[in-house]
Amino acid sequence: KNQVEQSPQSLIILEGKNCTLQCNYTVSPFSNLRWYKQDTGRGPVSLTIMTFSENTKSNGRYTATLDADTKQSSLHITASQLSDSASYICVVSQYGNKLVFGAGTILRVKS
Amino acid sequence: SQTIHQWPATLVQPVGSPLSLECTVEGTSNPNLYWYRQAAGRGLQLLFYSVGIGQISSEVPQNLSASRPQDRQFILSSKKLLLSDSGFYLCAWSVLGAASTDTQYFGPGTRLTVL
Numbered sequence: 001k002n003q004v005e006q007s008p009q010s011l012i013i014l015e016g017k018n019c020t021l022q023c024n025y026t027v028s029p030f031s032n033l034r035w036y037k038q039d040t041g042r043g044p045v046s047l048t049i050m051t052f053s054e055n056t057k058s059n060g061r062y063t064a065t066l067d068a069d070t071k072q073s074s075l076h077i078t079a080s081q082l083s084d085s086a087s088y089i090c091v092v093s094q095y096g097n098k099l100v101f102g103a104g105t106i107l108r109v110k111s
Numbered sequence: 112s113q114t115i116h117q118w119p120a121t122l123v124q125p126v127g128s129p130l131s132l133e134c135t136v137e138g139t140s141n142p143n144l145y146w147y148r149q150a151a152g153r154g155l156q157l158l159f160y161s162v163g164i165g166q167i168s169s170e171v172p173q174n175l176s177a178s179r180p181q182d183r184q185f186i187l188s189s190k191k192l193l194l195s196d197s198g199f200y201l202c203a204w205s206v207l208g209a210a211s212t213d214t215q216y217f218g219p220g221t222r223l224t225v226l
Binding site for chain 2: 004009034036041042043044045046049089099100101102103104
């Protein structure tokens with residue numbers, strides 16, 4: 001069964017600290033993996049996208065990694081800011097543009 | 112630049128009432144269009160997608176229907192709402208016929224509460 005599991009379910013960190021969110025998937029055949037940021041009550045916005053041959057991709061303070069062998073990805077946030085408080089969703093694409101969504105990790109950054 | 116609109120932003124409807132949610136895209140032609148539902152603590156669930164006017168594919172059997180009367184307009188409807196239809200509804204678009212690396216762009220969403 002094609003699934004995307006994210007951990008932790010929620011996370012609270014202090015402003016300025018780093019954090020890492022995890023994503024494990026069983027989607028096959030794998031095409032690419034995306035991380036989205038979803039602010040409360042808003043639609044998701046794409047942060048990074050990685051294909052099979054890419055193992056790291058950065059977008060400002062966000063760095064995503066991909067290990068296609070173990071089917072794991074992580075999103076590392078450096079020097080967190082209050083505006084980073086959001087839900088972070090891992091999305092894996094099968095060939096044919098069929099997407100499988102994780103349930104998301106809710107991040108709260110406190111001052 | 113491309114923009115995607117959804118309305119209304121929030122909606123409270125009684126059980127058994129009809130539903131019509133609208134999504135429009137600006138700044139692009141022939142987009143793929145999608146309707147998703149997001150339940151609390153759950154991942155997004157694809158409800159419908161469309162690759163062209165009048166072409167609708169349904170991913171899951173349900174109480175809802177979709178229509179695409181114009182190239183950049185996507186409508187989600189129901190004749191009689193159920194309590195289980197409550198949720199956050201998201202419309203998205205992507206470039207038609209693009210490689211599988213293409214990104215889907217999401218609208219602001221509609222919060223539907225069925226009482």
